[in-house]
Amino acid sequence: MMRKIVVVSLVLGFIGFIVCAQSTPAERALAGLSSLMEKGVIKPGQTFKIMIHSGQRNQLAPAVEELSKLTGLNIQLVVIGNEPDIYVKVMNEAVVRTGEYDIFLTFCNWIGDMAEAGVIVPLDEWIAKYDPEIDHGPNRYVSPLDKFTTQYGGHYYALGMDNDALVLFYRKDLMEDPSEQAAFEARYGRPLKLPETWEEFDLITEFFDRPEQGMRGAHLYAERVFAYTSWAPRFIAKGGIYFDPYTMDPMINSPEGVAALEEIIFLVRNHMFPEAYTADWSAAYTLFPEGKVFWTIAWASLGHWASDPETSKIAGKVGFAQLPGEYHDGVLYRATPHVVGWSFSICRYGKAPEAAYLIAQYLNDPTVSAAAITRTGTLDPFRLNHFQDEKLLAAYGPELGPVLMLNAEQSFPDISLRGANEYLDVLNLNLQAAVAGQISAKEALDRVAIAWQEITDRLGRGRQIEAWQQEIKRYPKHIRELWVKLGKMDPHTAGLE
């Protein structure tokens, strides 16, 4: 008898230990929600509204329905069409505080503005308590996304839900064609292979620019909203940095910046369709699957679109690659822009922010998010387990997965300070003006520098310096090492010691 009790308790204890040790963020979220319900903080049938972009509805709707059933709450998705409108509505909520929304799904570089406006709450306490497994465990976020999709000014404000590191999509059939390889080698004296440096990229673009066959070399973004995504990776890989880490003086008009912009201008003028700067960003999703350009750099969603015979003329001929970089002292430094990237933040004026946080944590759970991302939409894989999930990889294309992960690991964030939209918009409009030939590259970047100084002064230089120094530490390690190597900052400021 005694032995039975001991055995049973051991077994139960063991099971209990396994359950606790292996509980998932989703389970902890559910446990938290039911505990809140017991305490009367939230009631069955209570409504929670999540403000999302229309592109995520297909992905999140089933998960939200499931969660509503599990908890007895009424969780709704409120859809907004234009991304800038989401910013407008969140900022309006900061002013009028209606409490209409509980959770926002927004660009992660808006977190600075939203936190400063007081409309979202810091999440440090709840993250410590409920552990969504952001930066530890086998299912953690791909680093460094865990930092720049979640933090601002040294605190957690968001749960990242997306991976918007850009990917280089190219025509594999042409790249691996022996006759093309022979011709390339004959012309340039080096083998045709995936580029390691931007110089190689430009050469290959020139080689595959065949207007008489109706195909141009490349399609890169140079238009009103995303021109900076073509310029920034070159700039950063050359060792550039947006602002001086000690004085916040803009450094985009340094020689690296001007060189990067001149490279882009040259490419657009000579080897691209003018759509690169006259059409909006969806042009990549038309030109590349039609076979009209050799390669393009865009979001991961293009992979799916270009590989599906229903939507693409080049299905089966698409390859995925890392973005190139630059060599410094014999070491290759690649840099990929992480552009946009959606993350959940919690509205301060909702009726039950802690419950709202738990809902977000549930949706952010490794398994739940994997299922969500497998469905078509704008959210892309961001946790390590996503990249092992068979269904998800099948949906994206098994070859895209590893490349996306590599690019994510080398990615750097958009400017995420207070006033991020202002900084980026001014940068972008001047880049586009330079590409369109209205002003020279140097002139354009000088104007940006002047405008940026004015913005920084207006917003308060001291606080911007502090925030920028925090942001520097969120850049990937190799970039920070490059900055130290080039003498742009000391190792301590770079967070390397």
Place this chain on the structure above:
Amino acid sequence: MGTRGGALKAPSSQKLRGEEIMRKLVMIFKGFPQFLSHEKVFKNLLVLPMQLLLNFLLMPPFAIVIYLAFVNWQPIFGGWTEAPFVGVSNFIRLFSEARFYEALGRTLVIAIVAVALEFLLGLGLAVLFSRPFLGRRICTSVILYPMMLPWVVVGFTFYLLFLDHGPVNYVLSSLFGPAGMISWFRNPVPAITAIIIGDIWQWTPFMFLIFYSALGALPKDPKEAAMTLGANAWQIFRYITFPMIKPVAYVGLVIRALECFKIFDLVYIMTGGGPGVSTETLSLYIYRVAFKYGQLSYAAAVAIIVLLGIALVTRIAVRPLLKEAA
């Protein structure tokens, strides 16, 4: 009512008071329509709903706008009631902002060109349609259609039409060969031309509607009289028809000009104000400053200056309308 002798006074004193009241009520009741028809009451009553609505709806927010223009506030600074007072510094900033002046100039050009063309086209179309013909109603519906579409839809329709690889260039290249293709959004001049074409398509129906209804309401007698006197078509139009529709035409012109000055959707969707800011109109500039940069105080100051400017110009332009007795 006369008295019926003292003997009846006691019980009928109540009746008398009742009759007094009844009499007074009937007088008021009979007099009420007269009261209402009294000119002063009449005209003020007519205007009352409008004044209530406008004052109730628009005055308090406008007060907030003025407040915002004199403080330094953005949502990322905190609450709007705690914003620091900065006097006229928003206005000073505005007067040295080149981007504002460029947007202003551009918008003026677009408005003048587009409205002038819409005026002429609308008038011409209305005259063309003024006499009944088979299928007139359907043709009128077609002409009116563009203004009935949501503005976003008009915007992206023209964006797609004028794309480098869009239908317009396809037609141009079929007619003139590949050299005939124009890259519409590459430079401000072709871009603004495309935008003006879009605006003309969308809003000529408005001028057409105005002229069409004005022409339709005209009395036939003066025209017939002139005809019997031997006047030709052009004389009748110039000396009889046109003067009679002038008030409506002028109102339509002013209204259209005011609206065109605020052009936004077409520009936002077709070029986003680009390349750079070379097609940015005033509305787009204010939108960007207010909603993308979050500078609501500065935007309020800009808006107030724009209001004062337009009001000044319109006041002068509209003077004949205000003076003219029917």
Place this chain on the structure above:
Amino acid sequence: MKRKDIAVMARSPVISVALRILHRFTVLLVVGIFIIPAVWLLSISFKPPTEWQVFPPNLIPRSPTLDNYIVLFKPEAPKGTAAAMLRVTEPVTKSFLNSIIVVPAATAISVTVGFLAAYAVARFRIGGAFMPFFVLTTRMFPPVAFAVPLLVYYRWLRLIDTPIGLILIYAGFTLAFSLWMTKGFIEGVPRHIEEAAILDGASPWRVLFTITLPIVKGGLAATMLFVFILNWTEFLYALIFTSTKTITVPVQLSHYVGAVGRFYGPQAALGVIASIPVVILGYMIQRYLVTGFTFGLIRR
């Protein structure tokens, strides 16, 4: 420039016929040009995503589809990669219902209030030169800069995301049109007609409703149509002042955006469908637009 007067003056029958043919031809030409973008829009609404920006462009879709229309009402229905991407929002029925409630109400209020006030202004010069002009200034202020202050006010009034709130905004902001357009038409009515009725003993109310109103019916119809269109297609304030309950058709239209950009197909389809009520309205009021009158009818 197409300033042509019609062949009523021609004395010779031959010229009369020739001019008539020329007239018909011009009408057809103009109508043909005007209809081109609308036809292109219709064409897009039947195309799958791969054909929205294709070159060389084709008017007739290569693989025509009804998915763009179906997805508006049944987001889950269309199948396939492209179609799955279009599942971005709820069905359009709610937004249509909201638009059909809010817009006619706002238009009716605006035109009625504006017409009454216009009569007072036109005939009695009430408010002098200042008041009507002041009303016009409501159209001079950039709406964007007014949005947040109005939002703050509406928060205090608890009118955000309510039909009444939107109706009031739409009525208030179109009042300037109603006032000025009807004022113009009223001023086109010869005063002596009204004066004759007054001399005959009619009250001002009777003059307004039985004399002036029938004459300006056309102008009122045109004003009503225009105000209706403005309200029906308005987007910015509909977006800012509604969140879930009261979204209108233009806001719903903005939802059709996603991973590959703007969904031109469904937006074109919804644009076409949304314009149908307005087209019907426009057709119906045409009857009122062409009632001429002769003095002979009024003279006793």
